[in-house]
Amino acid sequence: MGLNYYQIKKNVLQARKLVIRGTSIAGSGHPGGSFSMAEIMGCIFYNHLKFDPKNPEWEDRDKLILSKGHASPGLFSNMAVAGYFEESQLDTLRQFGSKLQGHPDLKCPGVEFCGGSLGIGLSYSIGNALAAKLDQKDTHIFTVMGDGESDEGQVWEAAMTAAKYNVDNLTLILDRNFIQQDSYTEKIMPLDESLDGDELSEMWKDASRWKTGDKWRSFGWNVIEVDGHRIEQISDALNRAKSVKGMPSIIIARTIKGKAVEHMEDNPQWHGKAPHPTLVPVINEELDSQFMIAPSIIAGDMTNLKNEVKRCDDGRADYIHLDVMDGQFVPNSTFDHTKIKELRPLTVIPFDTHLMINEPVRQIQNYIDAGSDIVTVHAEVCDESSFGEIHDLLKSNKVGVGLAINPDTSMPDWSKKFISSLDQIIVMSVVPGKSGQKYIENTHEKTKNLMINLKENGFAGYIEADGGVTLDNIGQCFADGARVFVGGSAIIGQTDVRLVIREFRNQVLRTRRKLLIQKANELGGTELVNKWIDLHVIGKKKDELQQIATELGFQ
Ligand code: DX5
Ligand code: ZN
Numbered sequence: 001m002g003l004n005y006y007q008i009k010k011n012v013l014q015a016r017k018l019v020i021r022g023t024s025i026a027g028s029g030h031p032g033g034s035f036s037m038a039e040i041m042g043c044i045f046y047n048h049l050k051f052d053p054k055n056p057e058w059e060d061r062d063k064l065i066l067s068k069g070h071a072s073p074g075l076f077s078n079m080a081v082a083g084y085f086e087e088s089q090l091d092t093l094r095q096f097g098s099k100l101q102g103h104p105d106l107k108c109p110g111v112e113f114c115g116g117s118l119g120i121g122l123s124y125s126i127g128n129a130l131a132a133k134l135d136q137k138d139t140h141i142f143t144v145m146g147d148g149e150s151d152e153g154q155v156w157e158a159a160m161t162a163a164k165y166n167v168d169n170l171t172l173i174l175d176r177n178f179i180q181q182d183s184y185t186e187k188i189m190p191l192d193e194s195l196d197g198d199e200l201s202e203m204w205k206d207a208s209r210w211k212t213g214d215k216w217r218s219f220g221w222n223v224i225e226v227d228g229h230r231i232e233q234i235s236d237a238l239n240r241a242k243s244v245k246g247m248p249s250i251i252i253a254r255t256i257k258g259k260a261v262e263h264m265e266d267n268p269q270w271h272g273k274a275p276h277p278t279l280v281p282v283i284n285e286e287l288d289s290q291f292m293i294a295p296s297i298i299a300g301d302m303t304n305l306k307n308e309v310k311r312c313d314d315g316r317a318d319y320i321h322l323d324v325m326d327g328q329f330v331p332n333s334t335f336d337h338t339k340i341k342e343l344r345p346l347t348v349i350p351f352d353t354h355l356m357i358n359e360p361v362r363q364i365q366n367y368i369d370a371g372s373d374i375v376t377v378h379a380e381v382c383d384e385s386s387f388g389e390i391h392d393l394l395k396s397n398k399v400g401v402g403l404a405i406n407p408d409t410s411m412p413d414w415s416k417k418f419i420s421s422l423d424q425i426i427v428m429s430v431v432p433g434k435s436g437q438k439y440i441e442n443t444h445e446k447t448k449n450l451m452i453n454l455k456e457n458g459f460a461g462y463i464e465a466d467g468g469v470t471l472d473n474i475g476q477c478f479a480d481g482a483r484v485f486v487g488g489s490a491i492i493g494q495t496d497v498r499l500v501i502r503e504f505r506n507q508v509l510r511t512r513r514k515l516l517i518q519k520a521n522e523l524g525g526t527e528l529v530n531k532w533i534d535l536h537v538i539g540k541k542k543d544e545l546q547q548i549a550t551e552l553g554f555q
Contacts, residue, residue, distance in 0.1 A: 043235045045081075145172060163219055174253060213225055222241065257270065294352050296466075353367055379403055379404065425450075426464045435493070
C-alpha cells in the first residue's frame, strides 16, 4: 500500500481501538499479543504487503501468515482497516457463525493460515515460499511468530530447513514480548540467558542479555534486531531483510505485551482477557493520547550537527526537529536542505522539518528530496493557493503535511479546507527565530481553544508545541492538547539527552494518568476510578495513581 509514517500510525491506532472494541464485546480474546505486534502488523500491511482487499485470492499477492494465531484480533482489526470487511464486523468476534473467530480461519477471505496450534506457522510459510519459487512468482511471505511458541521443536526444524533451501522470499518477524500464556517466557523456557529473581520485567530491559539473535544466527539466518514499537525501525528492517538474498531473514522485534495501554503493558494477565466494557472509553482516551518528543538540534553545537543527530538517536527521540531559518522570514539563518540531506543517512528517526522561510512553495521539493518525513510551513507566508500546492506535493510524495502559526497568528480561514488532512499543526509558543526563549503563557489558552475548533473540523493529526517547552510546562501543554513536544535548550542543551527525554516522558505520563482518572470519575465516579486504579498492578504505577486520585479528592 505504501503509506507514510503518519498514516501508518493512524491506522495502527485505529486497529488497536478495534481490538478493544472486539474483545470487550466478545468478553474474551487476546489483546496483549495483539498490541505487542500492532506496529509490526501496521508496517507489514500498510507499507510492505502486496494485497487487494477486494480480491483476497489475487494470484500475485504476498502472504501474511500469523503463526501466533491467538492474536487474531490484531490481524482482523488490520484487515478491517485495510478494507477486507467493515470495521463493525469486529463486533462479531468469537461469536458462533462469525468468520472472525478466536483464531484465524480460512473461512475469512484474506486469512492465509489457520493459526491456533502454535509453532507451525514457519513450516507452513517455508512451504509457501518454496512453492512461489517453483512457480517463479515474486511472492513475499511475511510470518509473525511469538516467543512463547518458540518453545516448539518444530520451529527449530523449520529454521534449519529455511537455511538449507536458502529461503530468501520469506521474512520472519519474532514478536519478542517476553510473555506467554502462563507466565514470562524466561521462566518457562528461556530463549535468552536464564534470568533468576523476582524483577524479571526489569532484567530483560538489559539488551546485553538478549541472546535470541545468536540462536537464529547459528541456524544460518540473517538477523535484524529492532524496537518493535518504532514504525521507522520496523519498516527499515523489513526493507533490509528483503534485500538480503540467498538466506532467510528474521527480524527480532523487542516488544511490550499490551503496549499502549499502561495497565496491560508487561502484564501476563492480559495475554487472554477482555477489557471491561465500562472502561473502554477510558482505554480509548489513553490510546488517543500517544505523544512524541522531538529534540531541536539547533540548540546544540551548530558546527557539529551530525553529533547532535547521534545524541537524539542515542537518547531515543521520537522525531528530530529541524529548524530551517533563512535570515528573511526570521532574522537568523541556520541550515537548509543540503544539510538535511547530509544528516539523513545517520538515523531512521523521522525528520520533522520546520521551515521558517519565505516563499516555502518554491523550496518544498528540495526538502522532500532531502528526506524529510514531515514538512511544516508557516501560515504567515502561504495563501490558499500556495499551501494547496505544498499540500498536494507533500501528499503525493508520501511526506507528512504541517502548518505552523506564530504566537500572534490564528489559523487562517483558508486553512479550513485542509484541516482534516493535516498531519501536524505547530503552535509556536515563542517568536520564531532562536532557541532558548521563554514560553509565552497565553499559548496554553490558545492551544486549548484551537483544539476544540480543530476537532469540530475533523483534524486527525497532532498539535506540536514548539518553543520554550520545559519539564515545568510540558504537562500543561499535554493537557492543552499538544501531542508532540519540541525541546531545544531543555533537551539538546542538556548533557544527558536520554535522561532528559525520559524525564519529559514521565512528566507527560503523570499528566496523562491524571486526565484518565478524571475521565473515569466523569463516567462512573469513585467506583470506576478505583476499578481503573486496581488494574495497574505492574511496577509502581498504582501508588502514583492512588496519590493522584487522593489529590483530586476522588478517594
Ligand atoms: C524557534 C524554533 C524552535 C526552538 C526550540 O524558532 O522553531 O524549535 O528553537 O528551542 P527551545 O525549546 O529552546 O525554545
Ligand atoms: Zn521549530
